[in-house]
Amino acid sequence: MTAPLNERLKSVEWGEFRIGNLFDIAHYGKQRSQEDLQKNGELKYNFVMQNESNNGVIEKVPEQIGNYFNLIPGNSISAFTHLNKVYYQKEPFYSKQGSNVYTLKSNFLNEKVAKFIISAINSIIGNLEYGKNTASRLTEYKIQLPTKNGKINFDFMERFIAELEAERIAELEAYLSASGLKDTTLTVEEQQALADFESQQFEAFNVIDVFNVKNSGNILSRDIVEDSGETPYLCASAENNAVSSYISYDENYLDKGNCVFIGGKTFVVSYQEKDFFSNDSHNLILYLKDEEKRTKLNQLYLATCINKSLGHQYSWGDSISNKKIQKDKVSLPTKNKQPDFSSMETFISAIQKLVIKDVVKYADEKIAATKQVVKS
Secondary structure, X not given: OOOOHHHHHHHOEEEEEEHHHHOEEEEOOOOOOHHHOOOOOOOOEEEEOOOOOHHHEEEEEOOOOOOOOOOEOOOEEEEEOOEEEEEEEOOOEEEOOOOOOEEEEOOOOOHHHHHHHHHHHHHHHOOOOOOOOOHHHHHHOEEEEEEEOOEEOHHHXXXXXXXXXXXXXXXXXXXXXXXXXXXXXXXXXXXXXXHHHHHOXXXXXXXXXXXXXXXXXXXXXXXXXXXXXXXXXXXXXOHHHHEEEEEOOOHHHOEOOOEEEEEOOOOEEEEEOOOEEEOOOOOEEEEXXXXXXXXXXXXXXXXXXXXXXXXXXXXXXXOOOHHHHOOOEEEEEEEOOEEOHHHHHHHHHHHHHHHHHHHHHHHHHHHHHHHHXXXX
């Protein structure tokens, strides 16, 4: 029987290697800003910036013919001056002015080996102070890599990542099946909800007629221990559904979930299924008054309505508050002059199936492709 992956890591031999000795490094210098990109033409290449999510990719752009942008080779590990993180870029890409992009390349590099190596690099530079001693000095750092007979064991890295991917895809498959998300076939009602959306009637309702509104608790980040528990700790970030970490804390500060949550200073709106802790009492919690209609699907729809109805009128300098929202209105789909919760739920159910369909397809394809890895 194959040993668990974490045990395999413990049993392999390891060696220390200076990054500058592992890669050929090309510095592409300063490039022009995102606003200077030519946007007409086939969207062919990724545009990469100092972005924490989506592998650094901001958007797809056409080939920059006659522009000041240099096409950076793919099959490379890209590093940025002010971001304590590196990424693997499989395809050629463009980047922006001031990024000081370095491309680290070598003949042994492929996607799976790169994933292993960037994990090693990120574990070293991830805790450094923002903007200091990162990409500009990346070559000076040393990382630990698996070895065999005194040489880097690339076969181990490639196989380990393949097995890790197979394990995670199997977990995804199990989750999709257990949660009922494997069924992506639209019902007649869902097809009709999509067809009727453009003609759906909307009316404005006072927020406080639809929701009970309260301020959240207030637990400062300096007072928590990150990853110390299983309860979501929310902030006003658009990333990860506003979840900053999962913590253990005094339950007297716990807020009830199954609600719409608004990050007060940034006006980030999300649906929160579970009970949670909050980082700021400026954050608002909206509980649907009609408890029978307080379903996940309805509230996903309502969160979007709140965002679209109110987002344009609030900013960092003029943030929302409990006092201000008392006078605000939200536009909702209606039937007989009342919020049409039935159409909301059916519509979100249809959208969820359309979105998850590609995930199910991806999982099925990945499982088929990795069966050989699992068997061996």
